[in-house]
Amino acid sequence: MNKITMLGTGNATVTHIYNTCFILSTATTRILVDAGGGNGILTQLRKANVAIRDIHHLYVTHAHTDHVLGVIWVIRMVAQCKDYENRLHVYGNDKVMKVVHTIIDMILAKKQLNKVAERVVFHQLTDGESFEAGDIHLTCFDIHSTKEKQYGFRAQLPDATVVACLGDEPYNQLNRPYVEHADWMMCEAFCLYAQRDTFKPYEKCHSTALDAGRLAAELDVKNLILYHTEEKTLSTRRESYTKEASENFKRKIVVPDDLEEISLA
Numbered sequence: 001m002n003k004i005t006m007l008g009t010g011n012a013t014v015t016h017i018y019n020t021c022f023i024l025s026t027a028t029t030r031i032l033v034d035a036g037g038g039n040g041i042l043t044q045l046r047k048a049n050v051a052i053r054d055i056h057h058l059y060v061t062h063a064h065t066d067h068v069l070g071v072i073w074v075i076r077m078v079a080q081c082k083d084y085e086n087r088l089h090v091y092g093n094d095k096v097m098k099v100v101h102t103i104i105d106m107i108l109a110k111k112q113l114n115k116v117a118e119r120v121v122f123h124q125l126t127d128g129e130s131f132e133a134g135d136i137h138l139t140c141f142d143i144h145s146t147k148e149k150q151y152g153f154r155a156q157l158p159d160a161t162v163v164a165c166l167g168d169e170p171y172n173q174l175n176r177p178y179v180e181h182a183d184w185m186m187c188e189a190f191c192l193y194a195q196r197d198t199f200k201p202y203e204k205c206h207s208t209a210l211d212a213g214r215l216a217a218e219l220d221v222k223n224l225i226l227y228h229t230e231e232k233t234l235s236t237r238r239e240s241y242t243k244e245a246s247e248n249f250k251r252k253i254v255v256p257d258d259l260e261e262i263s264l265a
Contacts, residue, residue, distance in 0.1 A: 029134025035070025213245030
């Protein structure tokens, strides 16, 4: 079954939920997208019943701490896994590669680094590059962030379902060809527009649920997933974010909790 497992749904500073990262899965392939800000990724994987030995593709959108530090732990655990077979393929832009290599070279033991050399293949991506990860065809794109070089992606699954991930900053019109008419659009929503004065999303280069709904309608996507949120409204987040996004987008809206599985059927 094609699905997305949301390992974390929160923004950079959350403490009651995990930072945004997820697994995109088909019957034969799993792609871990980002890994959060630390070894909490190991807890989330365990809770989702995903073993390190089952992860062979890791896409890193950008090098902010809440996305890349967990990557170091995944690489370390791949190096230490006694029954790990084949290779871990890590994908990311040049800044991501520089950060990951710098950290692992500085902190991993020589024995672990030797295993990394055996088991991990690093793929430095360029804007617009397409590649195959198992049975998933991906095309990465620069989101044109003003803060940190970041790549979103367009993923085509074996049944032709298209998933477009916009990263964790506002959409840029240059990326319309990668996102328009997608079956599923994954879009950050830092908070509600109604709470913009409290959370100040625009000052932090983020969007609101209202913005995401407008964008989904403009791009004629079929389904909308909202993530990378604040955590102060968790008890009402699903209902309130869905209600605000639906003011403009009249199709399916998913506001997932951590560890929630989203069927892409």
